[in-house]
Amino acid sequence: MSFFGSLLQSYPLPVLVGLACILGVSGLMSGLSGFGFSAIGALSLWLLPPKLGVPLLMSLSTANQFMSLGQLKQDLRPIKEWWPDGPAPYLLGGVLGVPVGLAILHSLPTKVLMVVFGGFLLGYAAYSLFKPDGLHIKTKEPPFFSGVIGFFGGLIGGFTAFPGAPVVVWAGLRQLPKHEGRSIVQPFILGMQIVSLTLLAVQHPETFSPTYWMLLAIMIPVVLPGTLLGVKLYRGISDINFRKVTFLLLGVSGLGLLAKAL
Numbered sequence: 001m002s003f004f005g006s007l008l009q010s011y012p013l014p015v016l017v018g019l020a021c022i023l024g025v026s027g028l029m030s031g032l033s034g035f036g037f038s039a040i041g042a043l044s045l046w047l048l049p050p051k052l053g054v055p056l057l058m059s060l061s062t063a064n065q066f067m068s069l070g071q072l073k074q075d076l077r078p079i080k081e082w083w084p085d086g087p088a089p090y091l092l093g094g095v096l097g098v099p100v101g102l103a104i105l106h107s108l109p110t111k112v113l114m115v116v117f118g119g120f121l122l123g124y125a126a127y128s129l130f131k132p133d134g135l136h137i138k139t140k141e142p143p144f145f146s147g148v149i150g151f152f153g154g155l156i157g158g159f160t161a162f163p164g165a166p167v168v169v170w171a172g173l174r175q176l177p178k179h180e181g182r183s184i185v186q187p188f189i190l191g192m193q194i195v196s197l198t199l200l201a202v203q204h205p206e207t208f209s210p211t212y213w214m215l216l217a218i219m220i221p222v223v224l225p226g227t228l229l230g231v232k233l234y235r236g237i238s239d240i241n242f243r244k245v246t247f248l249l250l251g252v253s254g255l256g257l258l259a260k261a262l
Contacts, residue, residue, distance in 0.1 A: 007214050015047050019215075020222045022047075023060060027223035029249055030064050031230020034182040035168050035189060037061040038161035039121055042253045046260050050113050052215075054105060055200055055207050057161035058193045059216055060223050065190040067227045087187040089143040090167055093150030094157070094192045101158015102199055108159070111261050117160050118257030124165055125251035128172070129244065154192050163192035 030037035082088040157163025171181040
């Protein structure tokens, strides 16, 4: 029997189609908003165990961010401007947080992990949708504080593949324009996914099984066209509209994980 046939025994065609639908929407919304691929894609954990699904989301998020950033070069800060007001302080903090998050991924029971992940997504979506418009921070934070935000992003990303959440919340509190927020959030997400995958390859090489590689090969052609479409829509949609849609989907994803766990 071919390996693809063996894959179909573990994950029948309806499961693969469902996975493709979830990840296609994830690519679209991430291309549109610049973040949230893994948060929306978390619904795929209905179909995959977390120790397979989270690394798969990390890898697809990496491809998604490479594609998106390539389309938005003009919106990004030059690397020489990454310190102290760009993504560099967040990245430095995030590198310290990722190992903690990966330890959580490999130590928590699946049910507990999904409750924590689902509750986090639901709370994050509710905060983002209902926070008062006047809630913002006027002062400019020092690089150390940006590093602390990045640390929590790396920690969360290590067990959810969604490192951008704290940075997105912070950018919202600072009321950064969408292009300026993306120029911080997207390099941070890409950097954290690469660090996470590198550490997984060193500490848990069994993660990258033939099943992982086959699913990755099948899903990349689904995700990247959605990303391109999302980037095109991003140029013509308002900040308010695309964020509302994204946060609603994050809430649905969180509810789905809680329902699966409970």
